[in-house]
Amino acid sequence: MTWRVTPLALSLLTVVGWIVSLAVLTARADLLVVAVPLALGLATLARRAALPDYTLVRRFSRDRLLEGESVTVEVEVTARSTIPLMELLDPLTEEGAVITGKPRAVLAIPQGETARWSYEIRYPIRGIHDLGVVIARVHDRWGVRTWERRHVEQSRIRVHPRTAPLRSLPRPLRTQTSVGDYVSPLFGEGIEPGDIREFVPGDRVRQVNWRASLRLGTLYVTQHHRERNADVVLMLDTLAQVGTPLFTTLDAGVRAASSLAAAYLARKDRVGLVIYGGLIDWVRPGSGPSHHHRLADSLLRADVVFTYVAKDLKLVPPRVLPARAFVIALTPLLDRRFTQAVLDLIARGFDVAVLVVSPVDLVRASLGPAPIDQLACRLWTLERRARLADLRRHGLPVVEWDPATSLEAAVAGLDRRRHRAVLTR
Amino acid sequence: MRWMAPLAFAVVLFALTLRTAFIEPLIVIGVAALALVVVGLLLPWRWPFVAAACLFLTGHALALWGMDAPVDVPGGLGFGLALLFLLHSAHAGRAMRGASVGARVLREQIVGWVRFAVVALLAAMLAMGLAAPLSGVLPAALAPLLAAASALGVVTAVILAARRVGR
8 A cells, every 4th residue: 555645735835835935025923824734634744644544345246147137346445554545446348338436436434334336337339347456545643644555356247148939940951869849850759749660579668659550550650850969169250340449240149059058058058159350259059048158158258369370170179160061151251261261161061041231331330421432331231242242152141130120020030031041952 | 625725725825815905915815825726626737726725825825024013923823724625635535536435524524624733723822832942041043053953844845845745
């Protein structure tokens, strides 16, 4: 803890100097009496003051929240020695907006008592926000001396992307071996009837199809389709982003990825993640609510890291991109290296669908209504349409999604495009 | 508290000056000083308060000198306390700018001011009690030397304080 003499002491000295000058100029010694209280205030500096003794505890109402939600921060100061005046400051990050209370406080705490200060911060956009620093400045009784300390502790708030509920999802073409919600073409245990065949020893009596057996004169059993799950790998393009500082194509892509992950996990599928950018990051496919937290944490860190190096998907371990996995690529199609990576996946036999986050409307929102800007946006739209048509000709199921519209409609369109692309292939 | 206390002390200073001499030049000086206090409250600067304090002092000194008023120790002490509290409340108010202020802050400030006023009054009375016998003992030739030593002490203190001033 460092102590300093405050500017108030300098002000007092200036005024005392002025009093002495006036006393000399006017030859009025009684003016010096005016300087006595000020000199007494300054004289407290000569006294060796004890360090202020207090404890500061900081609590958060929660450490994980969704975009747009708020967290209440409560600071509790317990004074072991009297604190005449204490300034507390929370140097907030730019992303957070204080909605209730203030990020600065002034407290006076008698010895042995506790004072509390709370405020509420809203985070409109995903991210990991460090709230570990509080600056405390204690003034002495006469404000001529202050002690300052930075209280640093590990406290982070994780703001997860908001997920949109998705009812209809693109169906994976291939299923895995675990039990799930998809009807497999293979026969086995299940509830979806598929075919009938003659009874063989070992079949259960309850599998006997009595209607067919009576009609055909011999025992027949009903075969059922297996219900299996699928491996879904979300591949997020972080090579480039455009948009306003508070909302970019990457933010929209992260929201879409989070929504898709939540929806597929709810269907008992295993969901993996590949963040494809300047730095490649991944999460192995897994299932369950805890895995959603793992995916969400990884999505929080997704950011654009600029690089000229063309990243190769060979870097991604096979366990992250398992055979028979369904890959959903989320991209604004701003960097050709990502398109190349997707075409590479198709060439390796993966079932791939591409959800293109449209950057045009985000850019249009950040531009003014100038005709030249609008014309540029229209030309860009035409250019992107031609590019999407080109990708579709390569057999790639591509759907463009404007982040201002519903994700569910775009995802439904993706399923239709995929069936068409499969038929074309 | 951020507005009321400095304004109240500024008004007290103005009234104390006018009590000594109710003349137009002093009213002008007092109004200018009040305006500076308002400027200091509105803007995040410290110098308007110091300038206002110096203006109030100038007005008070002119009033005493112009009117050839008799020595008034309690009046001078009151003026000094008001000056100190003006600067102190401005300093505390600056810390409160844009902050949520705890319930006890105002009470603690007032208690502190009252306690200090009592201590200053007692100190002044003690000093007056000691000054009378000392004035008879000390030779008049030592007075300029004492004044010079005091001035040197003030300058040294200013330099030391300026070197450790925070914000």
